[in-house]
Amino acid sequence: MIQSGYQLISDLYKMKDDSGAAGKAVNIRGWIRTNRDNGHIGFIELNDGSCFSGCQLVYDMDANGELKEASKYLTGYSIEVSGTFKPTPGAKQPFEVLAQEVLLLGSCDPDFPMQKKRHTLEFMREIPHLRTRTNTFSALFRVRSILCAAIHDYLQQNGFLYITTPIITGNDAEGAGEVFTVTTRNDADYENDFFGKHACMTVSGQLHVEPFALSYGRVYTFGPTFRAENSNTTTHASEFWMIEPELAFADLQDDMAVMEGLIKYCIKTVLEKAAPEMQFFNDLIDKEHTLISRLQAVADSSFKVLTYTEAVECLRESGVDFKYPYDWGCDLKTEHERYICEQVAKGPVFITDYPKDIKAFYMRMNDDGKTVAACDMLVPGVGELIGGSQREERYDHLVKRMSELDIPVEPLKWYVDLRRFGTVKHAGFGVGLERFILYLTGIGNIRDTIPYPRTPGNLTF
Amino acid sequence: MIQSGYQLISDLYKMKDDSGAAGKAVNIRGWIRTNRDNGHIGFIELNDGSCFSGCQLVYDMDANGELKEASKYLTGYSIEVSGTFKPTPGAKQPFEVLAQEVLLLGSCDPDFPMQKKRHTLEFMREIPHLRTRTNTFSALFRVRSILCAAIHDYLQQNGFLYITTPIITGNDAEGAGEVFTVTTRNDADYENDFFGKHACMTVSGQLHVEPFALSYGRVYTFGPTFRAENSNTTTHASEFWMIEPELAFADLQDDMAVMEGLIKYCIKTVLEKAAPEMQFFNDLIDKEHTLISRLQAVADSSFKVLTYTEAVECLRESGVDFKYPYDWGCDLKTEHERYICEQVAKGPVFITDYPKDIKAFYMRMNDDGKTVAACDMLVPGVGELIGGSQREERYDHLVKRMSELDIPVEPLKWYVDLRRFGTVKHAGFGVGLERFILYLTGIGNIRDTIPYPRTPGNLTF
Numbered sequence: 065m066i067q068s069g070y071q072l073i074s075d076l077y078k079m080k081d082d083s084g085a086a087g088k089a090v091n092i093r094g095w096i097r098t099n100r101d102n103g104h105i106g107f108i109e110l111n112d113g114s115c116f117s118g119c120q121l122v123y124d125m126d127a128n129g130e131l132k133e134a135s136k137y138l139t140g141y142s143i144e145v146s147g148t149f150k151p152t153p154g155a156k157q158p159f160e161v162l163a164q165e166v167l168l169l170g171s172c173d174p175d176f177p178m179q180k181k182r183h184t185l186e187f188m189r190e191i192p193h194l195r196t197r198t199n200t201f202s203a204l205f206r207v208r209s210i211l212c213a214a215i216h217d218y219l220q221q222n223g224f225l226y227i228t229t230p231i232i233t234g235n236d237a238e239g240a241g242e243v244f245t246v247t248t249r250n251d252a253d254y255e256n257d258f259f260g261k262h263a264c265m266t267v268s269g270q271l272h273v274e275p276f277a278l279s280y281g282r283v284y285t286f287g288p289t290f291r292a293e294n295s296n297t298t299t300h301a302s303e304f305w306m307i308e309p310e311l312a313f314a315d316l317q318d319d320m321a322v323m324e325g326l327i328k329y330c331i332k333t334v335l336e337k338a339a340p341e342m343q344f345f346n347d348l349i350d351k352e353h354t355l356i357s358r359l360q361a362v363a364d365s366s367f368k369v370l371t372y373t374e375a376v377e378c379l380r381e382s383g384v385d386f387k388y389p390y391d392w393g394c395d396l397k398t399e400h401e402r403y404i405c406e407q408v409a410k411g412p413v414f415i416t417d418y419p420k421d422i423k424a425f426y427m428r429m430n431d432d433g434k435t436v437a438a439c440d441m442l443v444p445g446v447g448e449l450i451g452g453s454q455r456e457e458r459y460d461h462l463v464k465r466m467s468e469l470d471i472p473v474e475p476l477k478w479y480v481d482l483r484r485f486g487t488v489k490h491a492g493f494g495v496g497l498e499r500f501i502l503y504l505t506g507i508g509n510i511r512d513t514i515p516y517p518r519t520p521g522n523l524t525f
Numbered sequence: 526m527i528q529s530g531y532q533l534i535s536d537l538y539k540m541k542d543d544s545g546a547a548g549k550a551v552n553i554r555g556w557i558r559t560n561r562d563n564g565h566i567g568f569i570e571l572n573d574g575s576c577f578s579g580c581q582l583v584y585d586m587d588a589n590g591e592l593k594e595a596s597k598y599l600t601g602y603s604i605e606v607s608g609t610f611k612p613t614p615g616a617k618q619p620f621e622v623l624a625q626e627v628l629l630l631g632s633c634d635p636d637f638p639m640q641k642k643r644h645t646l647e648f649m650r651e652i653p654h655l656r657t658r659t660n661t662f663s664a665l666f667r668v669r670s671i672l673c674a675a676i677h678d679y680l681q682q683n684g685f686l687y688i689t690t691p692i693i694t695g696n697d698a699e700g701a702g703e704v705f706t707v708t709t710r711n712d713a714d715y716e717n718d719f720f721g722k723h724a725c726m727t728v729s730g731q732l733h734v735e736p737f738a739l740s741y742g743r744v745y746t747f748g749p750t751f752r753a754e755n756s757n758t759t760t761h762a763s764e765f766w767m768i769e770p771e772l773a774f775a776d777l778q779d780d781m782a783v784m785e786g787l788i789k790y791c792i793k794t795v796l797e798k799a800a801p802e803m804q805f806f807n808d809l810i811d812k813e814h815t816l817i818s819r820l821q822a823v824a825d826s827s828f829k830v831l832t833y834t835e836a837v838e839c840l841r842e843s844g845v846d847f848k849y850p851y852d853w854g855c856d857l858k859t860e861h862e863r864y865i866c867e868q869v870a871k872g873p874v875f876i877t878d879y880p881k882d883i884k885a886f887y888m889r890m891n892d893d894g895k896t897v898a899a900c901d902m903l904v905p906g907v908g909e910l911i912g913g914s915q916r917e918e919r920y921d922h923l924v925k926r927m928s929e930l931d932i933p934v935e936p937l938k939w940y941v942d943l944r945r946f947g948t949v950k951h952a953g954f955g956v957g958l959e960r961f962i963l964y965l966t967g968i969g970n971i972r973d974t975i976p977y978p979r980t981p982g983n984l985t986f
Contacts, residue, residue, distance in 0.1 A: 093949070095947050096947075140947045193736035193942075205686065209688070216677055223533065225667060228976060229976060232984065246705045265707065275657055280657070281574040282575070287749065292719055486632070520719060523724055524695070
């Protein structure tokens with residue numbers, strides 16, 4: 065117990081099954097969500113953030129005239145309460161606290177925006193420092209924290225070392241989109257800049273983490289990445305977190321085994337450790353109210369595998385009038401991915417062996433010379449959740465492919481050189497944390513999954 | 526088991542206590558650290574990165590002429606080995622593998638720099654993609670990963686939610702040092718820049734995480750932070766990771782309890798989970814070869830507390846001829862901190878209640894009007910390891926202090942406003958991850974604790 069002298073509401077939830085707890089003296093602190101009374105008895109819904117659920121306080125103004133003051137305390141006020149614990153088996157809330165003393169800690173000025181009435185998610189994006197006090201964001205940021213812990217746990221338990229790849233990088237030649245420049249000057253004179261050359265913010269830790277896989281076998285990055293793309297969509301943010309595991313002595317099959325294991329572990333852990341939050345999303349956010357059962361089905365399923373070529377064949381045979389073309393060589397769009405996933409595989413599916421021209425230079429060329437050992441993991445309702453690949457470990461193949469794509473070798477000599485010094489097969493993948501949260505919660509906009517979202521033109525605080 | 530068809534060397538270390546394991550067929554893969562032979566029998570020290578220690582392979586060229594090829598394989602080559610497991614109780618290494626087949630996976634070009642001879646740490650900083658294959662860096666990056674996991678574990682177990690505060694921020698007015706600008710332009714026209722205003726890289730997540738503490742009670746950030754300071758020292762980097770817990774309904778005492786608990790838990794966990802690595806640092810890096818016993822003593826001790834005023838008094842009474850002044854009001858230097866810690870407290874000590882003028886604007890003013898509720902945690906051999914404070918939760922006090930220090934309120938209105946909406950006592954602290962690693966390992970330079978260190982003029986890859 066870190067703090068002494070009071071209980072957390074999460075402690076009270078543990079007390080509820082203790083037969084000797086009834087009548088025990090408790091002292092709790094938190095913020096008022098609602099406060100109503102009938103002139104004699106009042107009810108405060110108190111939340112201290114220690115768990116998703118709050119605690120009902122009952123104050124009897126007839127029995128104790130001093131408690132009349134409590135009826136003036138409004139939504140958002142912080143209070144300290146001394147009282148007794150009362151189990152209420154069978155009731156909606158399993159216990160309540162009968163207040164003997166209610167002490168005001170901090171009131172709210174009248175312009176406090178988080179009143180009881182519902183606000184739109186759009187409005188609340190402008191007040192990221194206060195939207196945290198709503199049920200929706202409490203559930204979101206709890207799931208985010210539990211998910212992050214689950215990711216670390218799964219990978220650490222499976223022998224992966226956590227490597228923090230750099231945010232500031234001199235490698236802006238990866239071609240993964242537009243980048244932000246990092247500078248201490250205002251004139252773009254990068255030779256005389258802080259690092260003596262152009263510096264930018266990372267778009268992916270993959271290239272930097274590969275040397276660690278080629279030393280320690282199994283490693284992962286988990287950190288922020290950045291895209292300076294001027295796209296205003298519900299799934300793009302300029303700053304987002306990525307998990308990028310990388311495995312040595314591994315091929316695409318091994319890679320997919322880790323992806324499947326990670327996703328299933330995370331779903332199970334979130335359903336277990338964030339049960340009230342997930343029930344909230346199921347009941348109030350998901351339109352069909354089937355979120356939990358859909359996730360459980362994915363966690364219990366065996367993921368299927370289709371090659372890209374097979375997938376295109378399925379689209380062709382479907383007879384469906386798709387909006388976008390799906391000829392061999394085209395990138396699959398979300399409508400195609402969802403058809404394959406929901407109608408063909410009827411569950412999570414890996415699409416493998418994509419045409420080389422729609423994938424990155426570092427992916428391993430297959431023997432057909434046309435496709436690469438890449439895979440995307442598709443899930444029902446969303447489409448692509450993860451992308452991965454076996455990396456090209458053969459020096460000659462890699463240099464040839466870079467040449468074909470006009471990617472200069474010199475800035476990436478260190479990366480290419482890994483193929484000259486004890487090269488081994490290796491593979492990896494990248495998961496976008498926020499996309500995963502969208503999938504787990506059913507929330508519709510990436511801006512609501514990030515504490516302080518950054519998008520073009522938006523930098524609140 | 527993620528990968529099938531072969532064992533990790535860490536698996537073999539688990540087999541060594543299994544009485545039925547002798548003679549079992551094994552298949553392992555890794556990189557050659559050393560290879561020597563007497564013309565008849567050869568010995569390869571193989572490392573696959575699954576654990577700090579490697580595995581000795583024995584190949585009998587007399588018994589199997591095909592194994593003569595293996596004697597040509599050099600340091601750094603990657604190989605796959607089929608053989609049998611042989612426990613060697615009492616020997617330096619608890620088992621060896623008798624090779625039946627040694628397959629070359631990847632050779633090394635002659636310019637492979639990581640030959641058996643010792644390289645300086647300075648030299649290896651220029652090849653961050655290859656230095657990973659040495660014992661020193663293997664130990665360092667393993668301890669880094671285990672320490673990161675321990676930090677997450679301790680905080681999650683104690684009810685702290687993990688919050689990822691933003692890297693790109695519009696708040697450059699915190700006064701915590703020089704900042705990097707983030708831009709997509711080359712002309713400093715920030716009004717027409719990506720975010721429509723000047724953007725920079727965060728120097729601390731504290732201000733951004735406070736609203737989350739004032740919603741969920743206990744939270745922490747753990748992410749990269751940046752300083753554009755032109756200082757070339759052994760303890761400064763331009764990019765480093767910080768852990769910043771923040772607690773609501775908490776004062777400086779509660780804050781110190783978490784700091785002490787976190788440090789002790791991390792020391793114990795690293796000593797337990799990174800035992801071979803810590804033995805390596807104890808024996809080969811620490812000058813006095815007492816690293817482990819010193820850390821164990823800290824983990825077992827009860828941290829002392831002295832006020833700043835008492836500490837200055839101790840310095841005055843010491844009779845020691847310090848290099849720097851230590852009058853009341855001066856910042857304590859490392860020599861003072863180490864004297865207090867090593868000679869007065871004889872162990873870890875918190876110094877509390879510093880003069881307000883040497884601490885940040887957001888720290889809570891004490892009743893004396895001269896000191897603030899801040900604390901630094903000092904440890905023997907290093908000095909300051911963590912700094913924390915209770916935050917000023919009183920609106921009037923905070924605004925007054927900002928005015929005294931000429932800090933404009935407008936850009937931080939959101940932060941100040943938290944004091945108008947259900948304000949409560951709260952406190953927090955910041956731990957520099959790399960400084961903690963320096964302390965735990967005895968390594969001398971922060972550049973060696975970071976996968977790709979960034980310092981003025983240095984941006985390797």
